[in-house]
Amino acid sequence: MTLLSLPSRTDRDLYPALMSPQLNAKYPADHKAFVRIDVSLRIYWHTLFDICPELLELSGPDGMSIFRPFMAWAEEKKLAFDWSYYLWVYVWLRQSPFKERLLADDKYLRSIMAASAARWAILDRGRSRGIVIGCADTADLVIGWKCRNVRLGREIELIEPEEPLPAPSDLFGYFTLPSFELDIFPGWQSLAR
């Protein structure tokens, strides 16, 4: 095992690298710290491509032509990697060399909006029951509902409204629902970074 000049006694020593392929590359590949960071990075990878496998059609099977530049961009922008993780991937894709292919088929956007709605329903611990996500690229809405019954999981709905809501001022917007009904439109909130 290579001697390591970077601090690596505790997990905390590695926190900044756990979401950074660039920082991981500074650790020798035969060191436990490298493997621990690799484990963390793989989960960001799988969280993206296991849930949105269509994106691999754009990138190729290892996903790296999307994953590495996106993670570097996310680091620069200090993205929080909250439930909106997937939406930010779309924001990045839209300004990447993949833009034309991305916009040529709305399956990518649908998958990404559904993934973010599901992630909100999984992770949010506030009192809201549901989230509605809208995008300036489509009139469709995606709703994520938290678990409402002991026999059910989270539920994701795609809505094609007869009367479209106004488009969000940013590329994406969202609002949350205090009950298990879509009966309000309080206006769009912008994504937090």
Place this chain on the structure above:
Amino acid sequence: MRLGFNFTLGDTYDMAQRLIAEGHIDYCEFLIDNFFCVDPDELAKAFDCPVGLHIMYSKFLEADRPTLVDFAARLRDYIDALNPIYVSDHILRFSHEGRAFFHLGEIDYAAEYESVRDKVVQWQEIVGQRIHFENYPSIMDGGLEAPAFFERLMKETGAGVLFDASNAVCAHRNCGTPFEAWRNVIAKAQHFHVAGYRQSLIEPFISLDTHAEALAPDTLAFLRNFRSVFDKPGATMTYERDDQIEFDDIVVDLKALRDLFGQPEETRHDLALTA
């Protein structure tokens, strides 16, 4: 030793019912904050057995007090309705400088003891309940300090430890934390977890707490060697499975645990009364 199963979402409801009906488990452990939108009375009627409440996302080391007070108010409704055997939570990091980890981080036990202790005291006070905190499946060498940390934490806060045996096995394999170092923690703990783990995909291999495999031989050996320290009146052990959820495979592991610990002496009713 009572055996339980972790119930995290509705898709394993029928399987959990079958595990109860066939006597493979004696209680269920709800990952309770996944069910915060389900009526507490409905949840109380979900299973005809005692329950434990395991918290995943309180983030009590990172969240502000108003957020924790609101979380605790909702948790309290479930504690009151379900009268759980125990309430448990995690000591770990969910984020760094405002950016979320997808593979959660271990704290620095030496550097952070005082601040974690104070937050444990505050969190128990807000919930109004003794909470049992789970140990981390350490990877880096800071994990050597975990046993002394948890021992001191129990002593100074009155908190319990939800001792995860397979996390201790991972820590042993990854950073050499001796099983013997956990003896006092195990002796004082009443509530336990156990699950499968797997190796990392690249070398040097590390062991990862994945909840997707059968119990490993060294996990069963650890339980066997410390059997008398684990087993005690009121003790519970939750078998966790979050992926590769196959009824027959789970039953094989539960039977191995039954063989190891024997049939529980208390009935389900007795277990509920120990809450």
